[in-house]
Structures are given as C-alpha cells and as structure tokens.
C-alpha cells in the first residue's frame with residue numbers, strides 16, 4: 095500500500111494510497127459527498143454500497159457510489175458541496 | 180455480456196468464497212459475483228492483515244478455477260436460471276444451473292439527533308474506509324451501538340493509530356457477561372486478539388448515543404451511560420446497532436423466510452429448487468459459521484455430498500451460539516425513543532419521524548412521505564421503522580438495487596414468460612432521477 099496516486103476532488107489534487115476507494119479521497123479532501131433533498135450535507139454511512147449516501151460524480155458520471163469504486167490516476171470527482179464551513 | 184456457469188455464487192465474503200471453492204473442487208464451472216471491487220466480504224476485504232483466517236482462503240481463491248466477477252451487482256431474475264447484473268455501465272446476463280446466495284449482512288442503523296452529520300458513520304462503515312486507506316492516526320473516535328462488531332472495529336481503528344475515546348455498548352453488563360462466560364467471544368475467534376488490542380480502551384455497557392452535534396461535521400457526542408449523560412469531543416462517531424441480513428435477493432427469488440432469515444435445509448438448500456443460501460442471510464452467526472455453511476452449500480450445489488455430513492454436524496453444534504448472540508445483543512426498548520419528532524428517519528428522502536408517525540404502516544409511509552422510496556430502497560430506514568414503529572416490511576420488488584434505465588428495459592425484454600410489467604414502470608420512476616437531487 096506504499097504506492098500513492100493522485101486524483102482530483104472538486105478541482106483539487108488529492109494523494110491517496112493505491113487501493114483507496116473514491117470515498118476515502120473525498121473524506122481526505124474534507125469534502126462531503128452529496129447534498130440531500132432538504133439541503134443537508136452528507137458523507138459516507140455504510141461504506142458497503144447499501145445506503146447511497148456516498149454518491150458523487152466521477153469523470154462526468156453522476157450518482158456513483160464512491161465507497162465501492164477504487165481511485166484511478168487522473169480521476170475527476172465532483173461532490174455535492176465542499177467541506178465544513 | 181453473457182456468462183454461464185454450473186454454479187453461480189452471489190457474494191464473495193467468507194460464505195461465498197467457501198462455497199465457490201468447494202463447488203470448483205467438484206469439477207464445476209463456478210462464477211463468484213460481488214458488488215465490491217475485491218473479494219473478502221465485510222471482514223476480509225481490504226487491509227493488509229486478514230484477521231480470522233482470511234489469508235489462506237483468499238490465497239486458495241486466487242489459485243482456483245473460480246471465475247471472479249467483482250464490481251458486479253445482481254439486480255433481478257427475469258427468468259428462472261438467469262440473473263441480471265450491472266458491472267459499471269455494462270449489463271451482465273448470468274446463467275446458472277445452481278445458485279448459492281451468500282449476500283451477507285449489513286449494519287442496523289437507528290436514527291438519533293445528528294446521525295446524518297458527516298463523519299457519523301456506521302462502525303463497519305468507518306472500518307471499511309480506514310482499511311481502504313483513510314488516515315485515522317491521531318483522530319478521536321467514539322464507537323457506539325451494539326454487537327461484537329464494535330470491539331472488532333475499535334481494535335482495527337486503534338491498530339491504524341486512532342484514539343478510541345470509548346466503546347459504548349447498549350446491551351447490559353449482565354447480558355454480555357453471560358455471553359462471555361459461555362465462550363461467545365471465543366467462538367467469534369477474536370477473544371484473545373481483542374483483549375490484546377483493546378488494552379486501556381474504555382468500554383461502557385448500558386451506554387448509547389443520545390445525539391451528535393457539530394458545524395458541518397460531527398464534533399461532539401452526547402451519550403447516556405447507566406442513565407447519566409456524558410459528552411465527548413470526537414472527530415468520528417462510528418455507530419451501528421448490530422446486523423441485519425441481506426435477504427432482498429433471496430426474497431425476490433421466492434425463497435421462504437422465517438423470522439426475517441432465509442430458511443434452509445441441512446444442505447443449505449432454500450425452499451426454491453437449485454437455490455442455496457449460506458452465511459449471514461440464514462442467521463447472524465459469525466465467520467466460522469459462514470465458512471461451514473458456505474462449504475456445505477458449495478458441495479451440495481457441486482453435487483458431491485460425501486464430505487457434507489461432518490460439516491453439517493459441526494454446523495449444528497454452532498447453532499446455540501447464534502441464538503446466544505441474538506439474545507446478548509438484543510436492542511433495548513429505550514432505543515425506540517432516540518429519534519425526536521424532527522429527526523430524519525429516511526435519509527434518502529429526508530422524512531422526519533413526526534411525518535412517519537402520521538402513517539400506520541410501511542406502505543402508507545411510502546405512499547404519503549416517500550419513506551423507503553429512495554435509492555437505498557428501505558435498506559436503512561426499513562429496519563429502523565420496524566424497530567421504532569413496529570412496521571412490517573413489504574415483499575421485495577425488482578430490481579433489488581436501483582438500476583440504470585437500460586438494464587431495466589433489457590430485463591423487461593428478457594422476461595416474456597414471467598413478465599413483471601412494473602419493471603419498466605420502475606424505470607420511469609427511477610429514484611436516481613429525483614428532481615431537486617444534486618449529485
């Protein structure tokens with residue numbers, strides 16, 4: 095797990111260990127994954143593909159469950175809303 | 180993409196891996212499907228060291244003839260012997276002679292004020308993130324809820340350098356002591372390791388979260404410990420209330436359930452011909468039981484029953500353990516009052532408890548509030564409303580996970596025989612396409 099790769103999260107480069115899921119990169123970036131229907135910021139809940147709270151846009155594809163997708167070099171991730179105020 | 184196998188196994192956790200290997204030993208062609216990018220299930224996936232004997236199984240798997248189909252999620256059975264799955268954007272048709280369902284379990288979540296804040300996660304949820312590379316060294320983590328998983332998670336996180344503020348178990352000391360003296364923990368294969376790894380970590384029984392608070396993410400947790408409130412500062416709250424079985428696919432195939440679990444005979448055969456089930460969907464019993472059941476299912480599906488008798492005897496001997504586990508960690512009634520009227524119960528559609536209280540059943544809740552109509556399809560709010568409001572779940576309808584429209588249309592065109600006309604309708608009301616929803 096020593097190897098690191100770089101991906102873009104909301105336009106910022108984030109270094110993650112190889113084998114990390116996109117959810118890890120988003121959490122490391124300090125960003126949240128999505129905004130709920132009533133406007134709440136949401137991040138990972140189950141980490142196993144069940145709850146759909148970790149949905150983000152990956153390389154232009156919307157609604158990707160970031161907890162089940164591995165980071166790949168150069169990936170571009172856009173989340174619902176960035177970080178804590 | 181079309182694939183065809185003698186034996187198809189859904190779920191690459193301990194049960195599914197054991198089933199696939201045993202079926203392959205019977206000279207069958209075997210496919211092993213999991214929606215995650217790698218095998219191992221909730222316990223063995225990711226991380227360097229695999230606790231509880233995962234390494235040899237994963238090693239055997241990598242050297243076997245089993246065809247791995249990871250990153251693939253099964254959605255529907257449009258016709259007998261044919262499953263429809265999605266691998267990313269690709270539609271996969273999987274044909275089988277025998278099917279083994281080893282779909283495992285998920286965490287049970289209970290709503291309380293603040294549970295939707297970022298960094299309030301499932302206990303297994305945070306564990307999965309950390310095993311997959313999230314740096315946790317020096318972070319303060321409160322682990323709360325119920326079940327043996329809490330201690331396993333605390334040990335994992337601590338191993339990665341987290342500061343465990345406390346482990347809060349809702350069960351009573353008395354229940355846990357009974358469980359421990361009856362070798363409950365040893366059966367889980369963890370007692371010695373946990374004892375070593377959790378030295379000095381505060382462990383509270385009769386203790387549960389009352390609320391979480393913070394700006395933008397969790398910063399503080401208020402818990403009740405033996406009736407008195409305590410507040411802790413933290414970076415993460417890892418909270419889950421034991422496990423619920425993933426029975427949706429089994430139910431969709433028509434397998435009979437009993438007390439919420441898939442009913443099987445001694446060969447792990449379900450009530451549906453050629454469909455077997457192993458591991459947590461048949462009862463929450465830990466990794467040892469999952470491995471035994473998986474092997475039995477694999478041998479029976481593979482058609483070589485010579486070694487089964489011995490395994491069945493071992494499996495039988497473990498049955499009282501599963502019952503003890505359920506009893507020790509039964510959820511206390513006080514937890515039904517954690518959510519306040521304003522607390523969101525359905526996180527997909529943001530439905531408060533107050534709105535649900537105006538309804539009388541799961542069906543009414545769905546109809547009037549859209550609770551359970553979001554993409555999780557009730558996997559999170561269903562068990563919660565069952566516990567808090569006593570609502571009974573409805574029968575499962577395809578697809579068992581939200582699918583892309585293309586997959587649903589393909590499913591509809593494949594199923595001339597037992598067409599379910601609503602499949603195409605569901606595509607139109609695909610929860611993915613909620614107006615007002617931003618990704």
Ligand SMILES: Cc1cc2nc3c(=O)[nH]c(=O)nc-3n(C[C@H](O)[C@H](O)[C@H](O)COP(=O)(O)OP(=O)(O)OC[C@H]3O[C@@H](n4cnc5c(N)ncnc54)[C@H](O)[C@@H]3O)c2cc1C
Pocket residue numbers: 142143189190191192193194195212213214215219220221222231251252253254281282283284285286302303304328331332367369422425428457458459460464465466469579
């Ligand atoms: C979140 C979590 C964390 C856990 N952590 C630990 C731990 O640290 N230590 C411990 O001793 N026990 C742990 N357990 C308990 C452990 O998982 C069980 O004791 C046992 O190992 C279960 O094995 P299994 O093969 O039945 O299921 P699982 O290991 O859950 O495997 C089932 C697999 O099936 C997949 N699946 C389900 N539905 C579909 C579908 N439709 N299409 C494709 N794939 C599907 C799932 O994604 C999963 O990978 C954990 C359980 C959970 C839920």
Ligand code: FES
Pocket residue numbers: 137138139140141142143144145146147148149159160161162
């Ligand atoms: S965190 Fe639940 S689906 Fe990804």
